[in-house]
Amino acid sequence: MKVLYLLSSPQRSGKTRWLQALLTRRDALGVPTYGVLAPGRWASVDGILAKVGIDNLLLPDRTLLSFASPASAGPAGDGGCAQSRRAGLDWDISDSALLHVNDHFEALLARRGELAARPGVMVVDELGPLELARGEGLRSALALLDAGPCAAWEDAVVVVRPALLEAAAEGLRDAWGEPEPLQPGSRVPRRLLGGTGWD
Structure with a gap:
């Protein structure tokens, strides 16, 4: 049985922290995780903790990219944020960072035969309106998921x-079957740690 888990909850409710905890546990077991995590960058602004940026951590090699900044803060990184600005997002997502992350997913898909020697789990943090409503953003992540499990x-x-x-469930159902819902705070499915049931 192969499973697609959809981790969903409102913004700033701990989705990436849940994934980071999963990554830590998988690392301790010596099993790989592929894909991308999107940890936030936080800072005190006028005495209030605020999210001031979003990075992307490419897995399994752990390359860290500056990915996005608040739209009010001006352009991210290279100054090119055309896709996110066309979509009217709250974040300016660097076009060059999108290209880099898409290249990463294309490389993973191309190497899936080689990577089968060390099977892991695929993580995509996250699919949003660029991907699911506009066909932009992390198109290669969506293409990899559309190819189904391997x-x-x-x-x-x-x-x-x-x-x-x-929209995500509908778009990925043909490749993966009915997805399983997860929320931050959910117990980790043991199959994500190499077992069965829930931990």
């Missing part, structure tokens, strides 16, 4: 906001 990653965990949950 020997390198039989299971996948995809972060998606509640408003896009049905």
Whole structure:
């Protein structure tokens, strides 16, 4: 049985922290995780903790990219944020960072036969309106998921906001079957740690 988990909850409710805890546990077991995590960058602004940026951590090699900044803060990184600005997002997502992350997913898909020697789980943090409503953004992550499970990653965990949950499920159902819902704070499915049931 191969499973697609959709990790969904409102913004700033701990989705990426849940994934980071999963990554830590998988690392301790010596099993790989493929894909991307999107940890936030936080700072005190006028005495209030605020999210001031979003990075992307490419897995399994742990390359860290500056990915996005608040739209009010001006352009991210290279100054090119055309896709996110066309979509009217709250974040300026660097076009060059999108290209880099898409290249990463294309490389993973191309190497899936080689990576089957060390099977892991695929993580995509996250699919949002660029991907699910506009066909932009992390198109290569969506293409990889559309290809379905394989020997390198039989299971996948995809972060998606509640408003896009049905669109994600509908779009990926043919490749993966009926997705399993997860929320931050959920017990970890043991199959994500190499077992069965829930931990």
